[in-house]
Amino acid sequence: MKRALLERLLIAGRTGAAALATDLASGAQSLVTAGANEGELALGLQDLAQVRKALDDDQSRTIETATGPVFVEVWNPRLRLIVVGAVHIAQALIPLAQLAGYDVTLIDPRTAFGTLARFPDTALTNDWPNEAMPALKPDRRTAILTLTHDPKIDDPALEAALRSDAFYVGALGSRRTHAKRIERLREAGFEPDVIARIRGPVGLAIGAQTPAEIAISIMAEITAVLRRSLLASRA
Amino acid sequence: MSNSEQILSTAAEWHRDGRGVALATVVTTWGSSPRPVGSKLAVDDQGRMIGSVSGGCVEGAVVETALDIIRTGKPQLLEFGVSDEQAWDVGLACGGRVQIFVEKLS
Incomplete structure (x- = not known):
């Protein structure tokens, strides 16, 4: 060479x-x-x-x-993961994602949650997702995950995610929370097949209970989608 | 920085310093093999190395070839497997086969 x-x-x-x-x-x-x-x-x-x-x-x-x-x-460009919500699950998930080779950015406008003390070694922004997301320019090598359950924070991030080529969009929340979320996104003008890109309830069904187990199920799902495994199918 | 990036950056640095450098890359694997396709090893003219193409099994043989290639400049495609006498000697005990492309950095 x-x-x-x-x-x-x-x-x-x-x-x-x-x-x-x-x-x-x-x-x-x-x-x-x-x-x-x-x-x-x-x-x-x-x-x-x-x-x-x-x-x-x-x-x-x-x-x-x-x-x-x-x-x-x-x-290929490095894989990226954008996490919205500096919650417990994020604390378990971010190190896993970094091990798997992702550059992680954490977004949480609530300064009490999103602190460097809680998330050392993580790129962290306290901007609101409607500002932070366009700046990050998610592409087809990006996974996006919302974890706050708070529509004020999650929804603008999901709207930006659905307008991007992100290969994975996941949102934490129960079936009920997710149904309401789908309703709001419909009202915001998103087509059902576009909304269907969101994986909710998030993660592979491995019976996860603790934050660490949920982090594993989410990381497993992101991997399954990236590698086009049969497990990625939600039929 | 990814592993491959790091190895290639180091190889480029060695070359800028005036050392002879060869690059080895795993290009094909069959069966179980310790390092995936794309894994890299850089070797300089003193036999110093960074990276890995087999987790230790065939590195010795690869380094020997790399030193030759630094002298001749002619790239080579090496193959190791359990059916291969040389591989048995160098100890690719995992049962797989690998093809490794070795080239000089010029």
């Missing part, structure tokens, strides 16, 4: 989806990004489609091309 290409890869991988394609026979390489293909390895349209598929699947793999096997190394 040329060092210049390596340095381009490090920048491209941080700012957007990028794939490094390597011809396993010759070592020739190219960096494939959304708009460009830079490097000495020529890739056909079919090859590029396979590269995009690998990026979509978030899975590095070897593909067969007309000229032989090419290794496609996927560099």
